[in-house]
Amino acid sequence: MIWSSASHAEGPPAVAPESIVAGIDVGGPRKGYHLAILRQRQILAVVNSTDPQQILRQCLDAGVSAIAIDAPSQWTSNAASHRTIRSAERALLQAGIHCFFTPTRERAAANQSGFYEWMFQGEALYQALAAHYPPARQTQPSTPFCCETFPHAITHQALGSETRARLKRSQRSQLLQAIGLADPQLDSIDTLDATLCALSAQAILQGASQAYGEAEDGFIFVPQREFWGTT
Numbered sequence: 001m002i003w004s005s006a007s008h009a010e011g012p013p014a015v016a017p018e019s020i021v022a023g024i025d026v027g028g029p030r031k032g033y034h035l036a037i038l039r040q041r042q043i044l045a046v047v048n049s050t051d052p053q054q055i056l057r058q059c060l061d062a063g064v065s066a067i068a069i070d071a072p073s074q075w076t077s078n079a080a081s082h083r084t085i086r087s088a089e090r091a092l093l094q095a096g097i098h099c100f101f102t103p104t105r106e107r108a109a110a111n112q113s114g115f116y117e118w119m120f121q122g123e124a125l126y127q128a129l130a131a132h133y134p135p136a137r138q139t140q141p142s143t144p145f146c147c148e149t150f151p152h153a154i155t156h157q158a159l160g161s162e163t164r165a166r167l168k169r170s171q172r173s174q175l176l177q178a179i180g181l182a183d184p185q186l187d188s189i190d191t192l193d194a195t196l197c198a199l200s201a202q203a204i205l206q207g208a209s210q211a212y213g214e215a216e217d218g219f220i221f222v223p224q225r226e227f228w229g230t231t
Contacts, residue, residue: 019205020044022064023149023197024055025190026071026122028114033125036186036194037062038202043195046185052121052128060132065143067133068201070193071122073148074218075105088148088213088220095212097153098165136219139211141204149200151193153222157210160225172196179228203227 018039025034032050035058036043047058059067076086085101092099105123108116126135129146136147151172156163158175172192176182186192203209203223211219 019066019143019202020062020064021198021201021205022059022062022067023194023199023201024067024069024071024125025151025193025197026069026118026125027190028117028121031118031190033121034188034190034194035059036191036198037064038195038198041180043181043183043185046191046194048190052125055125056128056132059129064133066141066201066205067129067144067146068149068197068204068221069122069125069146070149070151070197071125072102072119072218073122073126073135074102075108075119075123076102077104077217086213086217088218091212092150092153092220097150097156099150099153136204136221137215139219140207143205147201147204147221148218149197149221151196153212153220154196154200157222157225158228175228199223199227 020037020039022035022037029050032048033052033055035047035055037045044062045058049055074086076084089099089101103116108119126146133144133146136145141147155172155175159171163171169189169192176186176192176195181195186195200209200221200223204221208224208227209221210224211221213219
């Protein structure tokens with residue numbers, strides 16, 4: 001199985017309406033991490049830092065219970081074939097959602113172009129968070145946790161076939177504005193994506209998320225389309 005629903009027969013978990021969530025967009029060493037912290041439709045903080053420990057402190061100080069991150073939670077494990085991809089990425093493709101394939105760590109480290117630096121930044125972030133926010137290994141994880149999400153998949157799930165990569169800034173901005181998240185702090189694609197990631201964490205807490213993939217090589221969580229009508 002490579003697709004799971006985070007909603008189960010026992011229903012969504014009991015989550016306080018004021019639950020605080022965070023989303024993190026991961027960039028290279030210079031760009032660093034963009035963090036958005038939300039309570040419902042209120043933006044509590046938008047932070048840019050190159051230090052994963054500062055990101056952790058911000059989340060702890062704000063009382064964040066769930067964090068969704070735009071970066072691979074695991075490397076591809078099979079080094080024998082360059083065609084091997086993670087089950088979550090395969091599942092997204094089967095759902096008609098284009099995504100980037102995560103390589104093995106060895107292949108990423110051997111690359112001389114610097115293209116994969118942001119993935120190593122993501123690895124450092126997961127490591128910094130792990131003691132306080134362990135990576136999700138279930139489709140409905142217990143809080144506190146961190147997990148992987150993907151802004152393009154979030155937008156695609158909300159807008160369907162209208163989603164266009166070349167329009168990502170305008171479409172993602174309009175999506176957030178439609179649910180009352182028009183804020184001058186969201187002034188770049190990085191802050192927009194961090195906010196979408198935070199909403200993905202919120203959807204998990206509300207039992208309104210799809211988990212693509214398998215625990216073995218990492219889920220990618222995406223809000224269900226119905227989530228956008230209830231937020």
